[in-house]
Structures are given as C-alpha cells and as structure tokens.
Amino acid sequence: MSCVIDKADNLKVTDSDSHFSKFAGVHPSKIKQGKLFLYDLIKPKDRETVMRKLCKKDAPYVYFNFYIKNEAGEYVYVHATGQNDEGSTLCRLTLADVSRSVEKSEQLRARAKEMNHLIDLVTGGVCLFKVTQNMHIQALYLNNACCRLFGTDKNSYESRDYRFDDLIHPEDKSVVFQQIGHSMATKKPIEIEFRVLQHRDSYIWCKCNADIQRYDTDNCPIFHAMFTDITDIKNAEEEADEQSDAMIKMFKNLPGPIFCTGTKTPLVTDVVSTDFLRLLGYSRTEFFDTYGGDLENLITPREAAMVKALIKKQCEKKKEVKTTYSVRTKGGRFIVVEDKRKIIDVADGKKTTIGIFRDVTSKHLDDDIG
Numbered sequence: 001m002s003c004v005i006d007k008a009d010n011l012k013v014t015d016s017d018s019h020f021s022k023f024a025g026v027h028p029s030k031i032k033q034g035k036l037f038l039y040d041l042i043k044p045k046d047r048e049t050v051m052r053k054l055c056k057k058d059a060p061y062v063y064f065n066f067y068i069k070n071e072a073g074e075y076v077y078v079h080a081t082g083q084n085d086e087g088s089t090l091c092r093l094t095l096a097d098v099s100r101s102v103e104k105s106e107q108l109r110a111r112a113k114e115m116n117h118l119i120d121l122v123t124g125g126v127c128l129f130k131v132t133q134n135m136h137i138q139a140l141y142l143n144n145a146c147c148r149l150f151g152t153d154k155n156s157y158e159s160r161d162y163r164f165d166d167l168i169h170p171e172d173k174s175v176v177f178q179q180i181g182h183s184m185a186t187k188k189p190i191e192i193e194f195r196v197l198q199h200r201d202s203y204i205w206c207k208c209n210a211d212i213q214r215y216d217t218d219n220c221p222i223f224h225a226m227f228t229d230i231t232d233i234k235n236a237e238e239e240a241d242e243q244s245d246a247m248i249k250m251f252k253n254l255p256g257p258i259f260c261t262g263t264k265t266p267l268v269t270d271v272v273s274t275d276f277l278r279l280l281g282y283s284r285t286e287f288f289d290t291y292g293g294d295l296e297n298l299i300t301p302r303e304a305a306m307v308k309a310l311i312k313k314q315c316e317k318k319k320e321v322k323t324t325y326s327v328r329t330k331g332g333r334f335i336v337v338e339d340k341r342k343i344i345d346v347a348d349g350k351k352t353t354i355g356i357f358r359d360v361t362s363k364h365l366d367d368d369i370g
Contacts, residue, residue, distance in 0.1 A: 001095050003031075003038070007054050008089035011038040020095070025071030038093075043067035043075050053082070054091055060084055062091075065098070125149040125206075125227030128213065129164055131180055132220055137164035140222065149206070149227055151198040169195035169203055184221055187212060193230065205234040257357035263343065266311040266353065267295040267304065279337075279357060281330030298328045311341075311353075319343050321353065324360065336361045 001019035006012045013020075013036040021028045026036045042050055046066040053064040062082040067075040077099040083092045125146030130138045139162040147153050150167060168176055172194035179192045189211040195203040210225035257276040259269045270293070277287055280298070291297040296304045307325045314321040321341040326334045341355035 002093060003095075004090055004092050005038050005054075006089055007091055011042075011051075011054075012036070013038055014090065023070055038068075041069045043069070050080075054084075060086065068095070125229075127225050127227065128222055129210075129225060130216060130220055130222045131184070133218065135165075135177065135180075137180075138162070139164060146227055149198070149204070149229055150196060164196075167197040169197070171195075180223075183210070183212065183223075190223075190225075193234075196227075204229055204231045206230065257337075257359075259355050259357070261353050261355070263312070263315045263351045263353060266308055266315070267299070269293040269295065270352075276357060279329075279335075279359060280327065286330070295327065299325060307339075311339075315343055315351070315353065321355075335359055 001017060001023055003016035003020045004014045006014055012034055013031050014034065016024075016028065016031050018028065021031055024036060024041065030036065039047060043066065050064065050066050053062050056062060060083065062084070063080070064082075065077065065079050068078055070076050076097055078095045079098045080096075081094045083094075085091065125148075126141075126143040127139060127146045128141040130140055132138055142150070142152070142154065142162075144154075152162070156162070165173065165176075176192060176194055179190045182188070183190045189209065191207075191209050193205060193207050196206045198204050207228045207230045208225055210223045212221045213224040214222050216222055252271065252273055254273050255275060256273065257279045258273040259276050260271045261267065261269050272284075272287070272293070277284060280287070282291075287293060296308070299307065303325050307323060310323050311321050314323075319342060321339070321343070323339050324336060325339065326336050328334050336359070338358040338360045339355055340358070341353040344352050344354055346352055
C-alpha cells in the first residue's frame, strides 16, 4: 500500500491507493480533501523517529519501521520506503505489513530464551565454539555447567574473546587439533578426551563429543559440543594402572615358575615369573617377542590340542586344574611339567588362571623305566 504525504503540513496525506485508504478506514475522497494526517496514525513513541527519518537532508530515499494504527484501532508494525520529491515537501511512502514476521521473531526469541534456560539446567557442559581461520577455538556460548567446568562465568566469556585453545593442556593440543581437522575434512563427529585448564596450574580431564552445527559467514565451522568431567574416572584408571603395574612387578618376582593366562586361551601367558623363564631357559624378550608368550609354540601340536581341550573343560567345572605335558626348553630339550592352576574371578566378571610349573621329568623317566 502507498500514500503521498506533505512533510511540511503535519504529514498530511495528499493522495493514496485503495489499499491504504481501506487500511486506514478513510474514503479516498476525504483523503483528497486533506482530512487525514499520517502523524495521527503513527504510534506516539515512533513519531519523533519517523519525522527525523523523513526530514533527513540529501536523502532521496529513506527506509524505516514504525507502528501505524489501522481501521480497527490496532497498531500494526510496517516497513516503509520513502521517496522524497525533489523541489517540494512531498514524499511517497510504500508500506509493507511486517507484523507477522516481527511476531514470529519475538516468538523465536522467547523460545530461544526458554531453550537457553533449559540448557542451563543441564548438568553436562553444553557449548558452541567456532574454529577460526587461524585455528583458534573461540567460545560463542557456554551454559552454566560449562562455565563451572572451565572455572569462568557468562559475564567473563561474553565480555572478551574466550579461547578454548588457551585452556588445553600443551601435551594434548596436537591431538585435539588433529581431531578437529579430521572432522572439518570428513564432516564426522568428534569424540576425544583431553585435559583442560580450570584454574592456575590446575587441569581437569574432559570428554568432548562435538559435531559441526553450521558454518559462519566467513565459512568457518561452528561446533556444538558436550563436555563431561571425567577427572575422577581418569584418576581411578591411573590408580588401577599403578596397582596393576605393582602387581605385575610383584608377580614377576614371586618364587617358583608361576604364570597367568585367560581361561579361553589357557596356553597364552599374560605374565610370568622370573623362575618360570629360568626353568625354560628363555629371556623375557625371547619368550614374549619371539614366541608371543604362547606355550603352544613350545609344545608338540598333538599334545597342545589335547592340553587346551582338557584345561578348558576343567575350567568350566572346577576351581582347580591339573595336567602334565612336555615343553621344549631353549636348548631344544623337552622337559615334562606338572601344570597346576587355580581359577580366579576378576573384577570385570571374567575369569583368569594362576598356575605353577613343577619339573617332573626325572619322575616321569623313572616311571617309564619302571
């Protein structure tokens, strides 16, 4: 809809199309008589802004938004394009009703605000970050949990450039950037664990799941991500590894030819004692690197098949296993060993065997002679 107004006469409407007259609820004849003033239809708070826009010097075209009253007395939000008539005080206005767009924008804004509030209630760290052309990781949004995770607050990260790459442990940076680069190249999500600076010289372990949400106007990727504090898990794993290392070290130094295997692979040793290696004559490197710690490589194929089947069967029914077979030593000589084991339940629900060899070669020979 359009109309012509006189800027020098209180924005008097001097002409209009039928759409404008119908919108204003004023007959075209009365408009031509000069009985309608646009100033009266403009919402009071917008009047000064409209006048300032219309009266701008050296501006043949002007663009602005304002509220205008319709026939029902309701204010409608419109976008106006004004073309000033050079040499006169007249201006032709073309008006477009954009109230629905504004209403939708307000609804979306309210919904976004509500969603942000819900995201803030999430216990995990939710964030958006942008990877710039200089490969800086710039935080765009952090929920409350993410702020707590990184030892900051929303006012702090919103008031300055907050960069994640400054928080990553130096030893973990290369891995993080490799993962980001791979995701940018393949469009695949990221799942990675790394250390993040929380306070001065204080790092926490985080698990990060991230994926590209969209690309910014400069074609830089923006990732949405979820951060989870796994420091306690990592500490427990480290403690378990230390305990495991201590147990293995202790196991290696136990007196006697002791060894450990799984129940499904009863001839493949996981760890052996020094006396076990001394009995067979191999160094630790030879036994594990050359033979893979697998006793099957030191037993004749026929006997190995029988021994494996026997041990597996006994493992299913008993808590103790006992069998006898021949093993080739480093010098090529076969010795007869008594293999005696106990079945142990471990923490993850699996079972393992702890066994000990006893050299019964001489007894075996005596029995054969007898």
